[in-house]
Amino acid sequence: MVCTRKTKTLVSTCVILSGMTNIICLLYVGWVTNYIASVYVRGQEPAPDKKLEEDKGDTLKIIERLDHLENVIKQHIQEAPAKPEEAEAEPFTDSSLFAHWGQELSPEGRRMALKQFQYYGYNAYLSDRLPLDRPLPDLRPSGCRNLSFPDSLPEVSIVFIFVNEALSVLLxxxxSAIExxxxxxxxxxxxxxxxxxxxELKEKLTEYVDKVNGQKPGFIKVVRHSKQEGLIRSRVxxxxxxxxxxxxLFDAHVEFNVGWAEPVLTRIKENRKRxxxxSFDNIKYDNFEIEEYPLAAQGFDWELWCRYLNxxxxxxxxxxxxxxxxxxxLIGCFIVDRQYFQEIGLLDEGMEVYGGENVELGIRVWQCGGSVEVLPCSRIAHIERAHKPYTEDLTAHVRRNALRVAEVWMDEFKSHVYMAWNIPQEDSGIDIGDITARKALRKQLQCKTFRWYLVSVYPEMRMYSDIIAYGVLQNSLKTDLCLDQGPDTENVPIVYICHGMTPQNVYYTSSQQIHVGVLSPTVDDDDNRCLVDVNSRxxxxxxxxxxxxxxxxxWQFSQVTAQSPQEEQEHRKWGEGPHGRRGRGQGPCGNKEAVTPGQFSRFIEHLLHVRGFT
Known part of the structure; x- marks a missing residue:
């Protein structure tokens, strides 16, 4: 899931938990090489518990089995002959994999590393050569080390979801969970x-599980799907x-940090509806260094993509x-009371693959009497993939899931979701499935309104009740051309082939403003861009x-035409007829037509997907 991170001190766009695109993060790299031991601070140390000592013994045996399998993996790496096709691997000189790693590798080593990188989206070649029990920097706030926790806490089941994960990453x-x-x-x-x-996720993994369970029966359980169900149903x-x-519930490419469990289990013990x-840190996909992320809450935009918040x-x-x-x-990985999770309705299994389920769960929990928290003293490092080569484009699934959430939970504000996706609210052409059971669940739980949620829980969310129409603006002379915001680094609108994606989204407000491109999701983001007449263009x-x-x-719209404040002056200035046009410009995407205020009013003839907002 692609999440946007905005914190008090810096801004970055990051991929978290799902890792679908390359990332640029302006963040402090908090890599510490020395090992920080696990210390659990309590008010008073109890006398040694026999059962606890037995558990520790079992844990050591399990770790020994992991170490044994690690040696097997390394031996396999050393003995495995290179496949003939590896010599024909794609050129690797421009790959992001080698920007900060791998300069010392031989050409053959680079080919092998690149091939695995293309398959996994992270540096599996390096992962196979790192110890399973590598130390992590303790990135908790310093005060966490002085906290004490109850001796009696509930047990936890850790669930890892995976598909075609590198075995070393999974192990x-x-x-790290065991240790x-x-x-x-x-x-x-x-x-x-x-x-x-x-x-290798079949025979080798089964062999490992059998050995561990031989020491501690039933400790590791394996669920194998006969077909791909997607992340949502897999978690259920x-x-x-x-x-x-x-x-x-976690992805299978994480590493747990010291003391992660006690703060979580304490908060849930105090209130099972939490x-x-x-808090997440990043495992860099190329060199597996740990990158510290600032503390943040977790929210979403109107497309229901997750994002980090101050x-x-x-x-x-x-x-x-x-x-x-x-x-x-929530952004995806979370810890919950097992029975409460069932009472609240689990995850919506009517959703497809993944995307939006984390937002839906957060909304549902809050509206139905629970709460959601991020704990600074519980830190998990997560690999942000450079890409997911074995997964199709998820946009269609995320869009469908978002509309499903909107129809069940968002009341009159569901129009904002349709608007953000640039979809007509009526006859959208998207089948969101049967939502009868989810609506019945909301009624059964006596949940609050989405307006209450916005006011009481997410006041940072920007509302757009003044938008009276949205869609794209088409050229009347050539209807396959639309108004486009153009390159992000420039402020000149262009005409470009219609594709209906975010750069061509247009929103017309009751105050006669035209917003072009993405809409700011929160009140802290003041970057909505308006179409403005500055005399020249x-x-x-x-x-x-x-x-x-x-x-x-x-901008005043009269029936099917738009008129700028200087419409008539532009007509006279350029001597244009009713369909006059001005010259072409070049840009990074090819030929694009420049727009003048006069011609803008003539080539724009209608707004698509006109919908009123209440």
């Missing part, structure tokens, strides 16, 4: 294989097998970096700035 996830979770708190690990085709599959009072997210003002006023962060939504300028400078940004 490192398991190893950094107190043994008396970790009841079991559940592996959900969503129909992987990777052979894992929950159904879990037996501990608390269930932690759904908890840890912690709320109330949290900052506490001046306590260890305090739980109130969060409007139209410009796209931040609406608030244009208004403050009293620029001409009002």
């Amino acid at each position: 490192r996830s398991i190893h 950094r979770t107190p043994p008396h708190l970790l009841k079991e690990i559940i592996l959900v294989d969503d129909n992987s085709s990777n052979e 599959s894992g929950w159904r097998v879990a037996t501990a009072p608390v269930v932690a 759904v908890i997210s840890p 912690p709320p003002k109330a949290w900052w006023k506490l001046e306590n970096s260890t305090a739980p962060i109130r969060s409007p939504a 139209p410009r796209l300028i931040e609406c608030s700035y244009a208004k403050a400078k009293r620029m001409k940004l009002n």
